[in-house]
Amino acid sequence: MQIDPAFRTHVETTFSPLNRQAAAHSFPQVAALSTELAALVPAKSTDHASVNVQPELSAMFATASVDMWMRAVHSFLVSASLTNVSDIWASVTGYYSSHYSVRAFAHLLGYFQLYTGKRIVHLQLLTGRHVCTFDPKTKWDREHLFYWRIVKQNPLFVSDPLFTNNNKGGKVPSDVEHRERANYADHLPNFPTFRPLDAAALKNRVQRISEIQFSTPPIPRVEGYPDVESVQVVAYHRLVRFRDLVNNILGDSNRFWKTHRNPSWANDFMDYQLTEQPTLRSQYT
Numbered sequence: 001m002q003i004d005p006a007f008r009t010h011v012e013t014t015f016s017p018l019n020r021q022a023a024a025h026s027f028p029q030v031a032a033l034s035t036e037l038a039a040l041v042p043a044k045s046t047d048h049a050s051v052n053v054q055p056e057l058s059a060m061f062a063t064a065s066v067d068m069w070m071r072a073v074h075s076f077l078v079s080a081s082l083t084n085v086s087d088i089w090a091s092v093t094g095y096y097s098s099h100y101s102v103r104a105f106a107h108l109l110g111y112f113q114l115y116t117g118k119r120i121v122h123l124q125l126l127t128g129r130h131v132c133t134f135d136p137k138t139k140w141d142r143e144h145l146f147y148w149r150i151v152k153q154n155p156l157f158v159s160d161p162l163f164t165n166n167n168k169g170g171k172v173p174s175d176v177e178h179r180e181r182a183n184y185a186d187h188l189p190n191f192p193t194f195r196p197l198d199a200a201a202l203k204n205r206v207q208r209i210s211e212i213q214f215s216t217p218p219i220p221r222v223e224g225y226p227d228v229e230s231v232q233v234v235a236y237h238r239l240v241r242f243r244d245l246v247n248n249i250l251g252d253s254n255r256f257w258k259t260h261r262n263p264s265w266a267n268d269f270m271d272y273q274l275t276e277q278p279t280l281r282s283q284y285t
Contacts, residue, residue: 003249004155010125011108011249017059018256026256027067033060034114041117041134049134053123058130061107061123065242066260068104072097072239073266079232080205080269081197087190087226088182094231095179095220099144101238102163106147108246109154113137113146120146144176156245162217162237173219175234181225190226203269209236211275240272 018026036057042049079094106112110123119134120141140146148166157163166176182188197205209232217237218230243261250257 003245007109007156008249010110011062011246013055013125014058014062014110014123015250015254015257017055018062019254023256023259027063028060033057033064033112034116036060037112037114037119037121037132037134038117040132041114041119047134048136051132051134053130053132055130057132058123058125061110061112063256064112065104065107066246066257068100068107069239069242070260070263072100072104072235072242073263073270075100076232076235076239077202077206077266077269079228079235080209081202083205083228083232084192084195084197086192087228088188090228091182091220091226091231092179094228094235095175095182097235098175098231098238099147101235101242102151102166103147104242105151105154105157105245108242109150111147111150113141113143115143162234162241164219173221175220175231177222178220178225178227178231181222199268206236206269209233210271210273213275237274240274243272 040049040051040053075093075097079090079097082090082093112121112123113119114121118137120137122133122135124131124133144166148164151157152163152165164172164174166174168174168177168180209229212229212233214233218227218233220227220230220234224230246257247261252258
């Protein structure tokens with residue numbers, strides 16, 4: 001799949017300031033991006049606003065995307081560890097791995113939802129300027145709809161069956177319905193004997209997930225709950241998609257990404273390899 005030159009430039013530009021500092025301590029303080037953006041929200045709740053921002057703020061979209069991707073990796077490992085322990089939590093943490101991957105893509109594309117400020121922020125690079133637009137949220141902008149919709153609408157992902165709009169009640173399977181079954185449905189008395197995985201079992205589980213082949217992504221269906229394997233398979237493929245895309249654009253040229261694309265705490269379990277149908281695998285070129 002051809003990467004749009006404007007998007008490639010967007011990623012290179014937002015990551016660029018991170019090349020001028022040591023990668024080991026280059027993540028901003030907790031909630032730095034949301035705090036900075038909240039200070040720029042227009043006074044009237046219905047106002048649309050466009051604000052010029054500094055490249056350092058734009059770089060926080062890049063660090064936020066990598067942070068979310070790391071959460072996806074971490075949540076996937078938690079889900080894999082809970083495979084034989086709890087259908088409920090293996091499903092929920094597996095779903096959140098997918099959700100964090102989707103948020104990572106959305107931040108990479110320049111989108112951020114301000115929860116307390118009730119705004120949708122879009123970062124754009126316009127003729128040398130870094131511009132954030134602020135628009136009021138609508139009832140259709142709940143987090144588990146908004147980020148998935150933003151990603152699915154992008155040309156890179158619109159035809160990729162691994163990504164959906166995450167709507168409930170539609171003809172297309174929805175991850176969120178499966179997650180809500182585990183989170184909110186009453187009477188789910190399916191509690192196996194508590195058998196936590198050890199490190200070797202976790203490594204074997206991750207390897208098994210990475211080697212599963214399919215022609216159509218196994219989006220977890222609510223009627224199939226608990227469909228832990230499907231939850232984990234699509235979560236793994238999504239987090240690998242993010243890593244492949246950023247790798248394709250930045251390669252070894254950006255010290256921040258080069259350092260953080262292989263989190264040390266996951267090295268014993270993750271190699272980010274896939275066994276996938278060639279026609280399904282997104283070809284980022």
